[in-house]
Amino acid sequence: MRIKHPREFDGTAGKPGSQFTGSVYPYVTMAQTDGVTINTVDFTPGARTYWHHHEQGQILQVLAGRGLVCANGEVHVIRAGDTVWCPPGERHWHGAAPDSFMVHTAISLGQTVWADPVGDDEYAQQPIDGEEPTDVR
Incomplete structure (x- = not known):
């Protein structure tokens, strides 16, 4: 058993050329252990990962805000x-929506292979929104 406490890791702002476009604040929750890496990432509006894929897949759990994820030429809204x-x-990217912050935990299985940045035209593609917002008063 291994227990990792949040105080053991410092958040570091994503830097140009560091697999992110825009300002992000990743916190390594668990550095690669038995082929699993867990990161919680705060994305500022418009910030996103580069294109990438994972040897054994990836799970994203959206904790706050609204974001976008793209694979197979389709951009989807995530909340x-x-x-x-x-x-x-599966080659994909993910990040915050243009007008929202987004926080997610990324559970990456096996090696992550990074590719090129997501172009502004790719990011601006009309997203598929699988859920209509509800007005809660």
């Missing part, structure tokens, strides 16, 4: 409470 499964080898 707090959503869980996303990216299968092994």
Whole structure:
């Protein structure tokens, strides 16, 4: 058994060329252990990962805000409470919506292979929104 406490890790702002576009604050929750890496990432509006894929897949758990995830040419809206499964080898990106912050925990299985940045035209693609917002008063 291994227990990792939040105080053991410092958040570090994503830097240009560090697999992110825009300002992000990743916190390594668990460095690679038995092929699993867990990061909680705070994305500022418009911030996103580069294109990438995972040897054995990735699970994203959206904790707060609204974001976007793209695979197979389709951009989807994701919200707090959503869980996303990216299968092994599926090229994808994820990040905050243009007008919202987003926080997610990313559970990466096996090696992560990073590729090129997501272009502004790719990011600006009309997203598929699977849920109509409800007005709660």
